[in-house]
Amino acid sequence: MAPQNVFSMFRQSQVQEFKEAFTLIDVNRDGVIEIDDLKSIYGNLGKVPADSELKEMLKEAKGPLNFTTFLNLFGEKMGGTDGEETIRSAFAMFDEEGKGVLPEEYIKDLLENMGDNFTKEEIKQTWKEAPISKGMFNYVAFTAKVKGKQDEEEMAKA
Structure with a gap:
């Protein structure tokens, strides 16, 4: 083929x-x-x-x-x-404590100021689905959601 x-x-x-x-x-x-x-x-x-x-x-x-x-x-x-692990690893590079979360404001700053900058409206749309609790963005749960799946371990963490 x-x-x-x-x-x-x-x-x-x-x-x-x-x-x-x-x-x-x-x-x-x-x-x-x-x-x-x-x-x-x-x-x-x-x-x-x-x-x-x-x-x-x-x-x-x-x-x-x-x-x-x-x-x-x-x-x-x-x-x-193997994209899910790769995406998670990219976020993890900024997570020095290895907690699986990053400050929401830090992620927003990156989205607004790096690369193809997000508008406030694009961030608002993204955040509707983003797993955020107490000002922390859960990139482990977010990655599973983006890939359209959550394994049992991640669901327990989310």
Whole structure:
């Protein structure tokens, strides 16, 4: 069976959003996301992971991380492979105490000021479904919700 064209996996508007995200991450604009690009983008977020963690992220691409590969990775993740753990791990990088929650205001600040900035209305819409309690955003429950599932352990925590 021939492999599916990655561009046909997404609506045109989604491809454009992914292209904007890719361009944001590809800091040096060479068409490939490399470790220095990741260091720069994480530096803008206030915390740069160890080189070993960044290298692990890039290993998922199984080759140069160009835009087509970037789309393929999203297609795999959205298709229900190991995306849930990857998303959770991305949030966990900012959770130094490992509690599974981050301050709501911190997340709002990131959404308003990093990358493709969210408007106040977009944040309001997102927050309608977000698991927030006592000013803390539960990224473990949120990740399960985004992926359309919650395993028994996560449901017990939520």
